[in-house]
Amino acid sequence: xxxxxxxxxxxxxxxxxxxxxxxxxxxxxxxxxxxxxxxxxxxxxxxxxxxxxxxxxxxxxxxxxxxxxxxxxxxxxxxxxxxxxxxxxxxxxxxxxxxxxxxxxxxxxxxxxxxxxxxx
Amino acid sequence: xxxxxxxxxxxxxxxxxxxxxxxxxxxxxxxxxxxxxxxxxxxxxxxxxxxxxxxxxxxxxxxxxxxxxxxxxxxxxxxxxxxxxxxxxxxxxxxxxxxxxxxxxxx
Numbered sequence: 001x002x003x004x005x006x007x008x009x010x011x012x013x014x015x016x017x018x019x020x021x022x023x024x025x026x027x028x029x030x031x032x033x034x035x036x037x038x039x040x041x042x043x044x045x046x047x048x049x050x051x052x053x054x055x056x057x058x059x060x061x062x063x064x065x066x067x068x069x070x071x072x073x074x075x076x077x078x079x080x081x082x083x084x085x086x087x088x089x090x091x092x093x094x095x096x097x098x099x100x101x102x103x104x105x106x107x108x109x110x111x112x113x114x115x116x117x118x119x120x
Numbered sequence: 121x122x123x124x125x126x127x128x129x130x131x132x133x134x135x136x137x138x139x140x141x142x143x144x145x146x147x148x149x150x151x152x153x154x155x156x157x158x159x160x161x162x163x164x165x166x167x168x169x170x171x172x173x174x175x176x177x178x179x180x181x182x183x184x185x186x187x188x189x190x191x192x193x194x195x196x197x198x199x200x201x202x203x204x205x206x207x208x209x210x211x212x213x214x215x216x217x218x219x220x221x222x223x224x225x226x227x
Contacts, residue, residue: 004163035216037218044207044218044219044220044221045207045209045218045221046218047215047216047217047218049215059214061214061215062215095163095164099211103214104152104211104212104213104214104216105211106152106154106169106170106211107154107166107209107211107216108166108169108175109163109166110156110163110164110165111163112161112162112163113163
């Protein structure tokens, strides 16, 4: 059974750093892309970027380029999303997803989401 | 980016009702569209891929139609477990983009 299990909810202050994780199981983790999706409170979903785990080839949506860093460690089947300096506007739920074949491939599995709350 | 316009944003329906949800793309996307169900506290679940293909394990009351710019998700007979948020996702171009979601509530 394919599973993406994300790290738990975080409460942070503006300016703090954060790294959240997504652990894959039940499939050959390195040969898939892992994407990250943001859902701000009361809003729709936004694609942030994606990483091919096998060689860490990473692509960012223009809106998120330079705002976050996506990485992965294939040895432990884990992908990461990190911020160096959080803002209140980073508050939201973040989902990791499995994408098949390419950056325009189908998305078949989702993690359960990680709630990030940023407030002074 | 391709804009996905989903309608309605919410609807009230009764068990047994037929429900139709639409996504319109701002440009043609062939059939590179999927539909998902999202229940509170759970991971979203894919229902339909490539516009009209039923995901394994998903009940046959769910179906998808359409191509290029207009797509439809149909629930033929709404069941209690179907009250959730439904959204579409196009993956024809990067970045993939989402419909705004439809909240299906109990009437």
